[in-house]
Amino acid sequence: xxxxxxxxxxxxxxxxxxxxxxxxxxxxxxxxxxxxxxxxxxxxxxxxxxxxxxxxxxxxxxxxxxxxxxxxxxxxxxxxxxxxxxxxxxxxxxxxxxxxxxxxxxxxxxxxxxxxxxxxxxxxxxxxxxxxxxxxxxxxxxxxxxxxxxxxxxxxxxxxxxxxxxxxxxxxxxxxxxxxxxxxxxxxxxxxxxxxxxxxxxxxxxxxxxxxxxxxxxxxxxxxxxxxxxxxxxxxxxxxxxxxxxxxxxxxxxxxx
Ligand SMILES: N[C@@H](CCC[C@H](N)C(=O)O)C(=O)O
Numbered sequence: 001x002x003x004x005x006x007x008x009x010x011x012x013x014x015x016x017x018x019x020x021x022x023x024x025x026x027x028x029x030x031x032x033x034x035x036x037x038x039x040x041x042x043x044x045x046x047x048x049x050x051x052x053x054x055x056x057x058x059x060x061x062x063x064x065x066x067x068x069x070x071x072x073x074x075x076x077x078x079x080x081x082x083x084x085x086x087x088x089x090x091x092x093x094x095x096x097x098x099x100x101x102x103x104x105x106x107x108x109x110x111x112x113x114x115x116x117x118x119x120x121x122x123x124x125x126x127x128x129x130x131x132x133x134x135x136x137x138x139x140x141x142x143x144x145x146x147x148x149x150x151x152x153x154x155x156x157x158x159x160x161x162x163x164x165x166x167x168x169x170x171x172x173x174x175x176x177x178x179x180x181x182x183x184x185x186x187x188x189x190x191x192x193x194x195x196x197x198x199x200x201x202x203x204x205x206x207x208x209x210x211x212x213x214x215x216x217x218x219x220x221x222x223x224x225x226x227x228x229x230x231x232x233x234x235x236x237x238x239x240x241x242x243x244x245x246x247x248x249x250x251x252x253x254x255x256x257x
Pocket of ligand 1: 011062067068069070071072073074133134167168185186187188194195196197198
């Protein structure tokens with residue numbers, strides 16, 4: 001089976017062209033392919049499939065092999081893949097697990113239209129937003145010092161989030177200009193270098209709580225992103241865009257599972 005590897009600010013993905021609809025691997029095999037010692041290594045695996053009325057369908061699996069909710073960086077990488085295949089040029093409309101998305105394709109960045117966000121929920125001293133995936137946002141005065149993996153796991157498996165199917169957890173520091181965001185990702189069960197739906201949640205919460213205005217510059221471990229949006233926490237957020245690079249790293253053949 002032929003595969004491609006892409007990354008968007010260090011959030012990395014195995015991509016398979018499944019336009020013929022033949023992909024049949026289960027959770028165990030997907031987790032194996034994403035394993036960084038026994039497989040290719042990735043935060044997730046995506047399929048590009050045909051979809052009537054759209055340029056393509058995005059199917060996303062977390063690195064533990066479970067089918068994930070929306071992945072923003074994955075969406076940007078899959079758009080780049082569709083452009084590399086010659087399926088789309090400078091604009092695309094595709095369908096994903098959370099509904100329709102549009103994206104603008106530029107040489108150095110993909111600008112992905114995200115779902116509207118109607119509510120920022122306060123939970124103790126943290127905030128929760130649904131940006132296609134569930135995200136807790138915790139502000140920190142020293143984000144580099146945070147134990148993202150262990151505290152993130154505690155929150156992700158806490159009673160508060162058990163009934164909601166868990167959550168991703170973002171630790172966010174206000175910079176002079178913009179935010180530094182580190183994310184514990186559900187389904188990877190570890191910190192990743194960047195999370196697109198996570199930085200989107202962080203920017204919108206930062207607008208609601210600290211008054212940051214669009215565009216919000218984001219620094220992650222894996223690089224820089226930008227979030228544009230209209231609206232506010234009272235009216236709801238709309239025209240939300242996740243903007244940043246998405247790059248093909250290599251391609252190859254899967255020879256054993
Ligand atoms: N890395 C992703 C988020 C992936 C979804 C998440 N792990 C989940 O299923 O909750 C992104 O860039 O948005």
